[in-house]
Amino acid sequence: MPDFFIEDTPTAVLVRQVLGAIAQFEKATTVAKLRAARQRKREAVGKVEGRKSWAELSPELVATAKRLRRRSPKGHQRSLREVADELARWGFTNERGARFSASSIASMVSS
Incomplete structure (x- = not known):
């Protein structure tokens, strides 16, 4: 040069x-x-940037979490941790293979 x-x-x-x-x-x-x-x-499309939500990655997981969190006819509602435990028993885990945290479950069922 x-x-x-x-x-x-x-x-x-x-x-x-x-x-x-x-x-x-x-x-x-x-x-x-x-x-x-x-x-x-x-x-x-509506969404361009950012990471994909669980609803986009695994709609079945979100539907199951919402169903588990739903209030029963007797008025009982599972806690977020109980929902996470039940999902783990059914084989639904986070990207690291661990049980979902309560805050992850809360964001899934609120959407």
Whole structure:
């Protein structure tokens, strides 16, 4: 690579500024394209970014958790930990293979 671009001559400064402006333009163009693509997908699908919820990953798990949490005709309702224990007995575990936490169950049944 020539040392021309790192010199302090007026021509080298001009070349660096022009190349910097081109790089800035390219970045702005890419950002605008990505923003437009995310917006189109958001309008079509509804969700674009972030990790998938349990409802998206395993609808059967969420339906089972909601059914287990539902209040019985006698007024009894399982606690979140009881629901997690029952799901673990049925083979539903989190991504690490452990029993779901109470807060995970709460977010599943609230959606």
